[in-house]
Amino acid sequence: MFDLVLARLPELVIVIYALSILLYFIDFVDHNRKANIFAFRLLLIVWALQTIFLFMYMLNTGRFPVLTLFEGLYFYTWVLITISLVLHHIYKVDFTVFFTNLIGFCFMAIHAFAPIQRSSVTAEQLMSELLLIHITMAILSYGAFSVSFVFSSLYLLQFKFLKEKRWKKKLWRLADLAKLEKASLVFNMLGFPMLLLSLILGLRWALIRLPVFHWYDPKIIGSFFLLMIYGLLLYAFVKRVLFGRKLALWNIGAFLFVLINFFLISRLSMFHFWFS
Structure with missing residues (x-):
């Protein structure tokens, strides 16, 4: 069951993430406030799903997920989204969230379509x-x-x-x-x-x-x-x-x-x- 969630949840997240980036781009080009608001709400959904997945992964593996490139990319993307949400409230710079998440989306795409890596026995022993x-x-x-x-x-x-x-x-x-x-x-x-x-x-x-x-x-x-x-x-x-x-x-x-x-x-x- 967890392997199915592990395979499908990132795909769902990247679709919602792509919609959010698209709406932010529309706002960037055309100054569309409705698109900006909806994009931000989608980004909150992405952050919530990623956070849930992160905790599920930790419960399943019994450790913090940073030991492989697959895990590191996911955590890095989560960090970028979290920072962008904080920036949205601190720095009132409209395009900061868009450009930060453009980077995050690129890494999320690499993560979503990369083969799943499990940490080796040696890595577990060294942890x-x-x-x-x-x-x-x-x-x-x-x-x-x-x-x-x-x-x-x-x-x-x-x-x-x-x-x-x-x-x-x-x-x-x-x-x-x-x-x-x-x-x-x-x-x-x-x-x-x-x-x-x-x-x-x-x-x-x-x-x-x-x-x-x-x-x-x-x-x-x-x-x-x-x-x-x-x-x-x-x-x-x-x-x-x-x-x-x-x-x-x-x-x-x-x-x-x-x-x-x-x-x-x-x-x-x-x-x-x-x-x-």
């Missing part, structure tokens, strides 16, 4: 609370960087509208440049310490549990390089070396490395096998 916290915090940091990327993208869009003096309705529905830049910085400030703590916990776990630990593992190098990139971005902003459009462009580039680190470098790792 510990330290490992689960390490992976969970890493995914949460990726979620924060994703939202920061959205705000930087909106910054460039707003900058383009202002430079071309295109006084459209979209211009007024986007926040001012200072607010978008600050929001992007806030989420980087949230993601950076979470990634740092995740790496510290991950290294601690590896030193305790792994018989042979390689410091030159591609995943370790890639993760610390990612941490350095975001650390330099924060430092450059504080020292006003980077700001405005240049900062937004560098932040978008940093997020592209997040994707490379998550999908490509993880597969080259010698011990991050549960994410391959």
Whole structure:
């Protein structure tokens, strides 16, 4: 019974999710408030179904579902939807929810049509609370960087509208440049310490549990390089070396490395096998 739910519920969720994204797109193009309201209600349904599925999965497996790429993608999508719903009430920027969930939908589609992965016996034996916290915090940091990327993208869009003096309705529905830049910085400030703590916990776990630990593992190098990139971005902003459009462009580039680190470098790792 659970296997049937496991197979069918994500398909139902992605259909509702697609309708929500479509309605948000209609609102984006035509400033349709009814479409916006209905899209938000559908997004709430998606979040509720995903949350139910998450708890069902945890009850069935007896652990937090982050040990495989299949599980990690689902949790990452849930994090993005949750953040977007919170942003809807905090930042009154209409397009933030749309663009954040556009990213979430892409990852949900990858998750929905990917083969179901069960964690191997070896992964179960290696599992510990330290490992689960390490992976969970890493995914949460990726979620924060994703939202920061959205705000930087909106910054460039707003900058383009202002430079071309295109006084459209979209211009007024986007926040001012200072607010978008600050929001992007806030989420980087949230993601950076979470990634740092995740790496510290991950290294601690590896030193305790792994018989042979390689410091030159591609995943370790890639993760610390990612941490350095975001650390330099924060430092450059504080020292006003980077700001405005240049900062937004560098932040978008940093997020592209997040994707490379998550999908490509993880597969080259010698011990991050549960994410391959």
